[in-house]
Amino acid sequence: MNELTNCFHCGLPAPDGAALVVAIAGSPRPMCCRGCQAVAQAIVDAGMATYYAQRTALPGAPGEPLPHLAALAAYDSPALQAGFVEAPASDASGTSCEVNLMLEGITCAACLWLNERHLAAQPGVLAVDVNFSTHRARVRWDPARTQLSRLLRAVAAIGYRAHPFDARRRDALMQRERRTALWRFLVAGLSSMQVMMYAVPVYLAGEGDMTAADETLIRWASLALTLPAVVYSSAHFFRNAWRDLRLRRLGMDVPVALGIAVAFAASVWATVTGTGEVYFDSVTMFVFLLLGGRYLELRVRQRATDAVDRLGAIVPAVADRLPDWPASRRSEAVAVAALAVGDVVSVAPGGVVPADGVVVEGDSAADESLLTGESLPVPKAVGALVTGGSMNLQSPLLVRVTRVGAETTVQTIVRLLDRAMSEKPAGVAQADRLAGRFVAVALAAAALTFAAWLWLEPARALWVAVSVLVVTCPCALALATPAALTAATTRLAREGVLVTRGHTLETLARVTDVVFDKTGTLTHGRLRLGQVLAHADRSAAQCHALAAALEQGSRHPVALALLAGRASDAAPLPAVAARHLIGLGVEGALPDPHALAAAHAADAAAAMAAGIPADTSGGTLTLRLGAADWLAAWCAAPPPADLPTGDAGTVVVHLASARAWLASFVLEDELRADAPAAIDALRALGCRVHLLSGDQAAAVAAVADRLGIEQRVARASPASKLDCVQNIQGIRNGEGGAGLPPGERAGCVLMVGDGVNDAPVLAGADVSLAVASASEVAGASADGLLLSGRLGDIAAAIRRARMTQRIIRQNLVWAIVYNAASIPLAAAGLVSPWLAGLGMAGSSLLVVGNALRLGR
Amino acid sequence: MESLYLLIPLSVLLVGGILWLLWWAVGSGQFDDLEGPGHRILMDDDRPVPAPPPDDLR
Structure with a gap:
């Protein structure tokens, strides 16, 4: 039955279901508005009704009226196209232009399919390529047969919006970066697999099974296949290590490059001279595992950048x-x-x-x-x-x-977020410092081993020293932190928490105090109809219907609250010719049908009694909805004594006819439904919860009482908010305040906010999250964005951050224990190449596997 | 074991061939979208695409 009352296209209630119908796959389907009807008809006409069978999510918004072709025609001007259309290229098949479109309104895979098919069916379109993971389309068309504006309109016709954007700058760069990283990874992977294939028979062969000539052949083949992995795939390890050395610092790339270079050089030497051991399998596997980790990291970073790019797209072209x-x-x-x-x-x-x-x-x-x-x-x-x-x-x-x-402001935000995302996480920096000490230990161990063996058995000295350097290849160490951070970041992004700073995960794990802003954070920041006070003898519901009729079609927040507050089964609203007066309210003449007749009679009687002539001419009733002052100047009757006035956080509008005050509507900011559960979850994690708001004391107290928050501060200015946060941190009175040594803090504060006036506090807190409607400054100074808008995700994010820290610690301990244990074994001359390879693969997989638990 | 003298060089060439194939695949964007083709093959109907309705110039 639901099918009959809800719009088949967008799922919103279809008030007059019989009036707007589109035949889809043979059966008539109701539509809620002309926009949806046009969109559905366009989809059916193009032979793509399968969309309705395949889709797994409803469109984000009802269909909108088609934009005028004239409005889009501006996109055809060459001056504008210079910004994002690739210059017409001529080849054998004629000229073609190419543009990248950012598709908006995509909710499921069927939407993308629909867009692709529809664009491809337009005359003059040569090629369409829709990317399902980025919601972008690349379209190539013949400028002689169609124009860009027609393509944009074609997308609009099926209910989506397409923004042309300049993909040449960053996108092309990102794509090249991604492809290069993948290609490096694949080269190393393939060569490691094949080299291992050659190595295993050598390891397994018994004494005398393999002739020296066979082994030499295998060594040369391994050398040939290791060459691309070392020369091409690990080129950037060497470059970075060289840069680090020139800057006189030791990063993770130095021990990595050292390990690769030593193992490879020794193996080449062994192959050429026919002596000693070869480590080709260890080298290629090492490179393969590290590049795998780096590739995943790159993908996570690029996805975060993409979210920022979409912010830039809100400005029209x-x-x-x-x-x-x-x-x-x-x-x-x-x-x-x-x-x-x-x-x-x-x-x-x-x-x-x-x-x-x-x-x-x-x-x-x-x-x-x-x-x-x-x-x-x-x-x-x-x-x-x-x-x-x-x-x-x-x-x-x-x-x-x-x-x-x-x-511009938007570009500034994009830039700030960009910069934030390129920061190196503190955890990685810490692992780098560890790597520095590690190089020193490995080199010292190798030197000592060499000296000792030179004295014991000079012939083996070089090879034992090499094996020490090979087993200390810090593969597990290099993967320990990034693998865990990448897995946790991906997982959080999937849950709707976008981490924008390097240190976010680390600090979140230490949070002891969570400070919430009220408006827009604990509440929706959106008006909701709270109370209807009827002043005359009409019922509250009647007055509400009248007010809703006046406001229908308006996008003003008051109108939305009044319309949303109506029961879903309420009678349809009569059509009204309404006039909106900015800053004052709305005035309209309602037809006076039976439903109003009785009330109207009472109205007329009241008017008669008051000696005011009735204005019932034409069977309409003129009403005004708006601010008290505006109505008082118009309505003949004095305002009722109990007229409510709005305080902070609430808005009051009144409904009046020319002769009588009918009703007052109190609209208030609605508490988020998941707020109580989220607060409880945070308490369960051992966090203290505070409420800081610039709002009136009464409004703050009401919210705090409902959530059971003891620590609350109302009417806080941005400066006093920062004071409060620093007070919690224990650093309020300057360095060493509250009896604490400098640098040490009583509490680690997570600030959750959204408004502009939160910006200093968000920056002042140890770590901050901005709720979905990420405001400009808040988004830029927050360490993470709560894109899901679910407050419960805050506790989930803290839990995951703590788990991440635990896993990073486990990984580092394991990597160090493994390397520390293998050095004496190698120094004793007990580590053969196969054991070195096995140990490295085993320890790296353990570390990665441990990190992947975070993604589950 | 003489066959090794043929098979091992052959395997090196084979790896070279596969690398070339992967190089082509990466360069032509085969790995750029790993979700799309899966959906695409499920939703593609075999009926020919009808000509779109004439675009009325308003």
């Missing part, structure tokens, strides 16, 4: 520039990249501001939630600053551009 303003309002579409400081651009309602700037004309409100986390629309009048990427909500604005390109 095209802007409407008014070149002659104020003399003329002639506008031209230009590429955002071509905008210069001082240009005036117009931003239509519903449009995205293309760059940072100042409003020079117009009066509207902007949704900056994506950038600042501020959930309420921010009023924008002449002189106000607007940020590129925010959405203009109400009326057209003219904006004078003040910052372009790399200077």
Whole structure:
């Protein structure tokens, strides 16, 4: 039955199911709106109804009306295309252009299939390649037969959005980096497998089974196959080691390069001269295991970078520039990249501001939630600053551009996140320091061994010393930390926690105090209808229906709260011609059907009694919904004495006719449903929980009481928030405050926040997480992003971070124990090449296997 | 054991051949998307793609 009442395309309730229908695979399916109907029809017409059978998730948003071809036509201008379209290339089959598109609205694999098929079916499209893991498409088309705008419109027609983007810079770089790393890894892998194939018979052969000539042949074959692994695959180990040595420091690459070089050189010498032992199998396996670890690390880092790239895509590619303003309002579409400081651009309602700037004309409100986390629309009048990427909500604005390109806020965030992600984790740095000491020990052990054997048995001295250096190849040591961090980061990303700093996992494990911000963190930062107070003799539900009817179709947060607050089985709303007045409210004339008649009669009676002429002309009732002052100036009746006023965190709107106050609606910020469970989980981990908020004491107390948080601070300014956090850390009174030596802290603080005013606290805390609607500064100064928006993931992340530290410690201990135990054995001349190879593979696999437990 | 003198050089050449194959595969992006083709083969219907409806220029 659900099928009949919910939109078949997007799954939202379809209010008048019979009116909008699309025949899909032979049966009529209800649609909730014209947008969905158009999208579904386009999908069916293109012969791709299979999508509905294959999809595993509903589209993220209902279908939207098709953008005008004219609006997209700007994408066809050569000046704009220069930014992201690869120049037309001519070959035997004619000319072709190529563009990279970022697809938006993808929820499951069927969506990607749909996009690919649909684009491929457009006339003039030569090739389409949709990448399922990055949600990007590469399209090549014949400019003589179609235009880019038609392709974009084709994607829009099936309910998705495509943004062209410049893949040449970073993407191409990342792709090259990824392919090179993979190729190196494969070369080392293949050569290690084949060399092992040659080595095993030699190890297993009994005395006299193999002639000296056979063995020489096998050695030369192994040498030939080891060469690419050493010369090509491990080239960057040598380069990095050389750089480290020149800078007079010892990183992990120095012992690695040393191990490879010594083992390989000794084996080549042995092969050429026909003496001693060969370690070709150990060398190739060593390189193979290390490159495997590095490749996985690279993939994790690139995925995090991709998430940041999408942030940059919120700024549109095209802007409407008014070149002659104020003399003329002639506008031209230009590429955002071509905008210069001082240009005036117009931003239509519903449009995205293309760059940072100042409003020079117009009066509207902007949704900056994506950038600042501020959930309420921010009023924008002449002189106000607007940020590129925010959405203009109400009326057209003219904006004078003040910052372009790399200077804009969005690009700054992208850059900051980029830099954060390229930082080396402290744990890895620590392993590097360990490696430095390790090289010294290995070299000393080899030298001592050589000296001792020179005295005992000079003929074996060199080979025993070499075997000491080979068994001390720090393979397990080099893999111990990165393998664990990579496994944990991947796992957390899958759960919706994006780690953006190197030290995050390490510090999370030590957290003793968790400090929450209230608005937007423990609460949704989104209005919800709390209370309806009916003033006249109408019921609260009736008043609510009237208010919802006035607000239907509006995207204002108050409207959304009023509409969302209605019961799902409520009667359909009557159509209303509503007029929105910015900053005041909405006015509309409702038809007066039977449902209202009774109330209206009462209204008329009340009006009669008060001596006010009734305005029932035309059978409509004019109502206003909005701020108290605005209504008081219009309504003939005085405001009721018990009119509620909003305090912080709540918004109150009133409904009135020209003669009577009907109702007041109290809208409040809603507590996240998972907050209590998340707080309990954190307590179970032994963390103290605090609440810090800039909100009014009453609002903070209400939330804290419901969650059972004892430590709470209300009306905190950014500075006092930082004070509180430092107080918990025990460093409030400067160095050595609270009787602690410098550097030592009473508590390790995790700050969870989202708003702009949290930025200093997020930076001041030991480690910080920003909740999904990552605001600009918060996102940049936080150590991790809670993309899932589930507060319960905080406790899960702390648990996983602690486990990661445990596993890193285990890995390091194991690697050191293994190497320490093998040095005496090798020095005693007891380690043959097969034992060295086995030991290295065994210890490395143990370390990696242990790390993989984190990913489970 | 004389066969080794033929088989071992042969295996070295074989590895060279496989390396060339892998080089081609990496370079042509065979490893760039490891999820897509799996879905693609399941969802591809064999019916020919019908011509899309004429694009009305609004």
